[in-house]
Amino acid sequence: MSSQPPPPTPSAQARSASTLPAPNPLLEIGITILVPALILMQLSSQARLGPLLALLLALAFPVGWGLWDGWRRRKLNWIAVLGVISTLLTGGIGLLKLDATWLAVKEAAVPGLIGLVILGSTWTQRPLIRLLVFNATLFDVDKVQYALSERGTTATFEQRLRTGTLLLAGTFFFSAVANYVLARWVVTSEAGTEAFNQELGRLTLLSYPVIAIPSMLMMMALMFWLARGARHDTGLDLADLLRGQ
DSSP states (O other), rough: OOOOOOOOOOHHHHHHHSSSSSOHHHHHHHIIIIIHHHHHHSSSSSHHHHHHHHHHHHHHHHHHHHHHHHHHHOOHHHHHHHHHHHHHHHHHHHHHHHHHHHHHHHHHHHHHHHHHHHHHGGGGGSSSSSHSSSSSBBBBHEEEEHHHHTOOOOOHHHHHHHHHHHHHHHHHHHHHHHHHHHHHHHHOOOSSSSSHHHHHHHHHHIIIIIIIIIHHHHHHHHHHHHHHHHHHHOOHHHHHBBBBB
């Protein structure tokens, strides 16, 4: 009887990164949303920091958090990278004193471009839902693929993934439209002014309950739909589908 070779041992760096605790969502919300919003709304007057310094200080928190978290994990999270880029673009609009319309365009452009990339991947061999939802972090992909092969339902599940990719793109398009409408409604003052900073702070606070939470709920619904479909196509229980169960 031939013996199976032992699985490769992860490197010390990979083990170190994998043992890091998951980010505390409340701490992350505080650093990237609440603190910048309070700085913009409370410290932008000329009697305090002034519009420019308050804007720079507020932007430093989400940028610093994103860079520090990537450094300690020794891994670039593409969502965090996009967040840093988006924050820097906001700072550029404020520093260059561009029309507030550009802020709304920027707010819509980031999720809109992601949605277009995801939509385009529908017609490729690797739809991006495999990277964002049906991945080895959440699902036991090898077990699912083996069960699909055994039942002859691989093609059915692949079509399900393509449909899920369209739904995933739709969540980002929703975010793009909602971002644009909210930014146009809240931020109306000229960039570089105290009023602009205060409105930007309100936009930061409103974007979480108005946009982030609905988008999160849609993503959770998509994961539930995909897990239910995988359960039907593989015959496995939900506990067997998920990673670590």
